[in-house]
Amino acid sequence: MDRPLRSIELEIESLGALGDGLGTLADGTRIYVPYAAVGDRLIVALEGRRGDGAVGRIVEILHPGPGRAQSPCRHFGRCGGCALQHIDEASYRRWKIEQVETALRRSGLGNDAISDLVSIPPHTRRRAALVALGRGNGVELGFHARASRSVVDLDECHVLTPALTALLAPLRAALGPWLTAGKTADIVLTDTATGIDMLVAAKTAPSLAARRHLTDLGRAHDLARISWSRAGAEPEPIMQQRQPRLRFGDVAIDLPPGAFIQPSAAGEAALVRAVLAFLPKAGRVADLFAGCGTFAFVLSRHAAVHAVESDKAAVEALVRAASRAGLAGRVTAERRNLESYPLAAPELDRFDAVVFDPPRRGAKAQAAALAQSAVPVVIAVSCDPKTFARDARLLVDGGYRLESVVPVDQFTWAAHVELVARFLRAKS
Ligand SMILES: C[S@@+](CC[C@H](N)C(=O)[O-])C[C@H]1O[C@@H](n2cnc3c(N)ncnc32)[C@H](O)[C@@H]1O
The missing domain is CATH 3.40.50.150 (Vaccinia Virus protein VP39)
Structure with a gap:
């Protein structure tokens, strides 16, 4: 769209492959609207091209569609983890x-x-790939925002297991000494049968102080293991209290750090x-x-x-x-x-x-x-x-x-x- 940003009124006709609402302008242009439900009448701000049409952002819901529902999570609408919390069970x-x-x-x-x-x-996702970003005055920890590299700093999540959700706040604090302003890390958390296993992938190695904070976190929250790696390199242990383990059928597997x-x-x-x-x-x-x-x-x-x-x-x-x-x-x-x-x-x-x-x-x-x-x-x-x-x-x-x-x-x-x-x- 070469036009400057403008607002339009739009009725949502269907949901597309990413779960976005789809409406059509009088000239046939298709408009993709994230977090819209079928039958919604909306004021939408057009924000740019997408594929054969344009993408819009909900400015106002004039009239909700019949399948619209209240989302359970306060991060819904920004967090890239979920796309479809705003529609009822049958539509979903x-x-x-x-x-x-x-x-x-x-x-x-x-x-x-x-x-x-x-x-x-819900509340059963036992393996999650999170991102963390140092801000200077603390660390943001969560999923990427939708279609963005920015991080949604989660304080609740309705997909993760309660044990993983409970770890978010202390982990955020423990990462502070390592992730100084602008530094990022990819974190895989796995809630195993013997406790949580954590793998942190970062560009710079953790200092002694950063390792100590993570070790203290591991002990205080009874984590099974914490490892770190530089992207693509072999993971190195930071602390281990138990071997992270799961059972497939009746066979026990010792999970490698970050394993699928x-x-x-x-x-x-x-x-x-x-x-x-x-x-x-x-x-x-x-x-x-x-x-x-x-x-x-x-x-x-x-x-x-x-x-x-x-x-x-x-x-x-x-x-x-x-x-x-x-x-x-x-x-x-x-x-x-x-x-x-x-x-x-x-x-x-x-x-x-x-x-x-x-x-x-x-x-x-x-x-x-x-x-x-x-x-x-x-x-x-x-x-x-x-x-x-x-x-x-x-x-x-x-x-x-x-x-x-x-x-x-x-x-x-x-x-x-x-x-x-x-x-x-x-x-x-
Ligand atoms: C969706 S996971 C499924 C793993 C396993 N079936 C399970 O249920 O836990 C896909 C698996 O394919 C493996 N994989 C990816 N690319 C591969 C390739 N080119 N050849 C063989 N395995 C591959 C990954 O390492 C991963 O373990």
Whole structure:
């Protein structure tokens, strides 16, 4: 938009892919309005271009739409963590399912296979990536503001576990000596079975005083471990009282600092339930993008499992846990980059089923290789319906049938949707 900023009256017709309200000007220009609900009549300030239209900010709600609701969090509207706290449960659930339907439709796939959304309760996010910024007179700690590098200094959060929320204020104080004005850090907090594990990534090493403050924090709040790293480097311990540990099925895993785990225990349980429900009677299963073994260990009760993952620390944790549990023969692991070196059809054909759970960008190369394989059952776990639909198309073009899709709302109030899907190789 080259016009100077101006205000307009706008009616919201639908919600777009980021959860933003969408309205249309008389000349057909589409206006995206964050935090707007369908049916809202608004005064909107136009703030710039976005894609095929413009983006606007709510100045005034003239008349709320029928699905508008009161958000529970006072940071909602600024914090980038949540996009959809302002609509009621029915509109919210419909929108989440529509994201899966739309992605599949755009890939030329039908919607028949999609079942109802599995909800995950608030206050259960046990793993969170936060940002901290030194201000000179203190530290801001929270999530990034929406579409911005600024930090929303959180004093409440309705997604994090109570233990993580309670740590925000003391952590903010403890970071003061390290994060002087202008210094930033990325912080991964994981609420494990043996206490909170914290990894701080920063450009400058903590001074002795900064380490002492963090050690005091760890002792006072009974944290399991605190580590720090320079971006991309091996984490170094600052303090450890216990080994951060979780159980996948009945197998205990020693988590590496900052390790990927499913963001909530309830979300993990929902995904595991769906994967097991989709598992055929199988002798051998491949678990691709296996992480520390979230699926591998529960699958190993039903089949021999080969886990493949690119992250060195995750593979080592998985191998150690398998060996400690006496599962070394039943669960094998391989460190491999599945984007550059996907398992090829002859390797895949040894398995009765393949589970794959890639990062948000999906698994294009691996899906293309699966499409060439004879594996009878493929189970996809995905945190992005768009890349899932692209990979699903490859499988369907290779002769698979998309039989079932279970959407799981792992990221409550965010514009993300997770899902588990089953593909069956059509009989020739
Ligand atoms: C969404 S996580 C799933 C992990 C695991 N399935 C779980 O549920 O905890 C995606 C995993 O893919 C791994 N990964 C990312 N890129 C990869 C690649 N190119 N090849 C193999 N693994 C990769 C990440 O390290 C991460 O563990």
